[in-house]
Amino acid sequence: MTGYLLRRLAGALAVVLVLTAVVYATFYIAPGDPARLACGPRCNPEQIAQVRAQLSLDDPVHTQYWHFLQGLVTGHDYSTGAGVLHCDAPCFGLSYQNNQQVTDMLVERLPATASLAVGAMAVWLLLGTGTGLLSALRRGGITERVLTWLTLAGTATPVFISGLGLLMLFCAYLAWLPFPTYVPLTDDPEQWAWNMLLPWAALGLLESAKYARLTRSSLLETLAEDHIRTFRAYGATERSLVGRHALRGAVAPVIALSAADFGSMFGNAVLTEMMFGLPGIGQLLVHATTTLDLPVVVAVVTVTGTAVVLANIVADVLHAAADRRVVLR
Amino acid sequence: MTDPITTQEPETGAAPVSGARQVWRRLRARRSALAAGAVLGLLVLLALAAPLLAALEGQDPNTYHDALVDSARGGVPFGDLGGISAEHWLGVEPGTGRDMFVRLLYGARVSLLVALGATLVQILIGLGVGLAAALGNRFVESALGHVTDVMVAMPLLVFAIALMAVVPADFPRPVLLVIAIGLLQWGGMARLVRAQTLSLKKLDFVSAARLTGGSTWRVARRELLPSLAGPVITYAAVLLPTNIVLESSMSFLGVGVKAPTPSWGHMLSSATTWFRADPMYVLLPALMLFLTTLAFTVLGDGVRTALDPRAASRLSVGTKRRTARTSSARGAA
Numbered sequence: 001m002t003g004y005l006l007r008r009l010a011g012a013l014a015v016v017l018v019l020t021a022v023v024y025a026t027f028y029i030a031p032g033d034p035a036r037l038a039c040g041p042r043c044n045p046e047q048i049a050q051v052r053a054q055l056s057l058d059d060p061v062h063t064q065y066w067h068f069l070q071g072l073v074t075g076h077d078y079s080t081g082a083g084v085l086h087c088d089a090p091c092f093g094l095s096y097q098n099n100q101q102v103t104d105m106l107v108e109r110l111p112a113t114a115s116l117a118v119g120a121m122a123v124w125l126l127l128g129t130g131t132g133l134l135s136a137l138r139r140g141g142i143t144e145r146v147l148t149w150l151t152l153a154g155t156a157t158p159v160f161i162s163g164l165g166l167l168m169l170f171c172a173y174l175a176w177l178p179f180p181t182y183v184p185l186t187d188d189p190e191q192w193a194w195n196m197l198l199p200w201a202a203l204g205l206l207e208s209a210k211y212a213r214l215t216r217s218s219l220l221e222t223l224a225e226d227h228i229r230t231f232r233a234y235g236a237t238e239r240s241l242v243g244r245h246a247l248r249g250a251v252a253p254v255i256a257l258s259a260a261d262f263g264s265m266f267g268n269a270v271l272t273e274m275m276f277g278l279p280g281i282g283q284l285l286v287h288a289t290t291t292l293d294l295p296v297v298v299a300v301v302t303v304t305g306t307a308v309v310l311a312n313i314v315a316d317v318l319h320a321a322a323d324r325r326v327v328l329r
Numbered sequence: 330m331t332d333p334i335t336t337q338e339p340e341t342g343a344a345p346v347s348g349a350r351q352v353w354r355r356l357r358a359r360r361s362a363l364a365a366g367a368v369l370g371l372l373v374l375l376a377l378a379a380p381l382l383a384a385l386e387g388q389d390p391n392t393y394h395d396a397l398v399d400s401a402r403g404g405v406p407f408g409d410l411g412g413i414s415a416e417h418w419l420g421v422e423p424g425t426g427r428d429m430f431v432r433l434l435y436g437a438r439v440s441l442l443v444a445l446g447a448t449l450v451q452i453l454i455g456l457g458v459g460l461a462a463a464l465g466n467r468f469v470e471s472a473l474g475h476v477t478d479v480m481v482a483m484p485l486l487v488f489a490i491a492l493m494a495v496v497p498a499d500f501p502r503p504v505l506l507v508i509a510i511g512l513l514q515w516g517g518m519a520r521l522v523r524a525q526t527l528s529l530k531k532l533d534f535v536s537a538a539r540l541t542g543g544s545t546w547r548v549a550r551r552e553l554l555p556s557l558a559g560p561v562i563t564y565a566a567v568l569l570p571t572n573i574v575l576e577s578s579m580s581f582l583g584v585g586v587k588a589p590t591p592s593w594g595h596m597l598s599s600a601t602t603w604f605r606a607d608p609m610y611v612l613l614p615a616l617m618l619f620l621t622t623l624a625f626t627v628l629g630d631g632v633r634t635a636l637d638p639r640a641a642s643r644l645s646v647g648t649k650r651r652t653a654r655t656s657s658a659r660g661a662a
Contacts, residue, residue, distance in 0.1 A: 018475070027494070158581075160594075161619055164615065270486055286582055300491070304484040
């Protein structure tokens, strides 16, 4: 187990390193002149040259990348006009827009994205698996047909459509809820929950559709396995077959996929964040993209990529823990 | 065993028919797949005939009609249901008064072209990388395996958005979208092709072709490709709706096709400020996008079952027991 984990973590580190190298190469080398971007539109050539020196853009590319990695591990000192600005590890550099430390900006945005991801996961774990189990147990009935079509529609809907639908229904016509504005959990938990309700529903309902399909097919597959047939032949009731024997194996892939999805949520939540104006990592990325704030862009890609890689390891370990037949290798 | 939608396997009854014909017959026997196919066929026709239909209506996608919107109310169209009239069959856009019918049609063109193009790129790269990884030597195999791992770990939407920051503004956006989506999301296809090829390699007919002196390239082309067609088409059918959603998502975020090119995603993003005053402006593009992705998803389900009626769910993204490696990253949430 320890060996497996070490191997996977080493692999993950390699993947993240390559990923950052690709990202770094794409974003710092491709555009015309990062110094001009960093300096802003009203800079004269001397100022640009100064910024160029400050960002050491004249160094060879591999040296620049090495400095970037160094900054991630040990931090970085920037000499500004007034003195030295220390950027603690992990340092992603300074924003071109306001010279703020990119790491701080990320940390600031994390709670909103995490709030969204946690709530949406709760919705899909409860509603998604519940619906899936129900539809697997009511095989052949009208319930199953309705649920099948509902989940199919759910998997085909982009989140901005479900989001707009919920907004129109609950904020415009029924006027039960105000238009969501983000309130940090630490400020006011009750307001936080009320305002997150629609984003959770918009994202969670769609994810639930996917999980309902997965749970259903997984349970049906498990019920068709030999050991279940044997239990049935011994006279086990349908209830104990599902509850005591099949459920565990059937839920294993659901848990694994949830863990993996939770990791990719940090990048994929961008649509929901933009839809509801949540100040999360995705929103940060979209703003950084439109203002060409490259350090922020690179940081978001790096962080979200790392989240995906790590979540996949967690997913595989959880899968093996939930279903002993799955071998980690 | 599986969904009613995916399992109403027809009683063929007749003598066994082979290959494509049998698949076609199974697909035809499924009403949901037929309906989805009809919807998509109609959509493609509408998209192709967009200039013709625009001429028939007497409108074009980019002309502003200031007289048709109520500037006193912030630009809400005059008249009921978003200003539907004999001149403007589906009303006009709030704020600008541009014709909705024509803009929706042209939006379909963008959506379908980008999705089809991106899927094609994904198939080509996936086939190339997957075949090379399965047929190449150990070095090639492990190198490509690592590249695929990195691609799958790439947060797709994030990277695609970020890419828009560095590409010159005058680069044609639809082409850029095809390239971005195609180049970033081929990992799953490559893994599928590699796995299928590895199991095909063990079969007698492939060994026979090699023993009779066929080069690797010839074996790949003559023996492997025809057998790979089924799984590849099935997976492409899963990718298509994902790509449609990706295109509209990027346009929704303002990093897709540029104004004034009409795009459903872009319409929906402007609709977020209009949904109280002009609900039609939300409903029309939402309905088009939803119907398109739903039809592709239902058709994809149908194709999957028709190609492999026994393992209807094996290929659906994220389902099925996974062993060591986790499944590929999924599309936008």
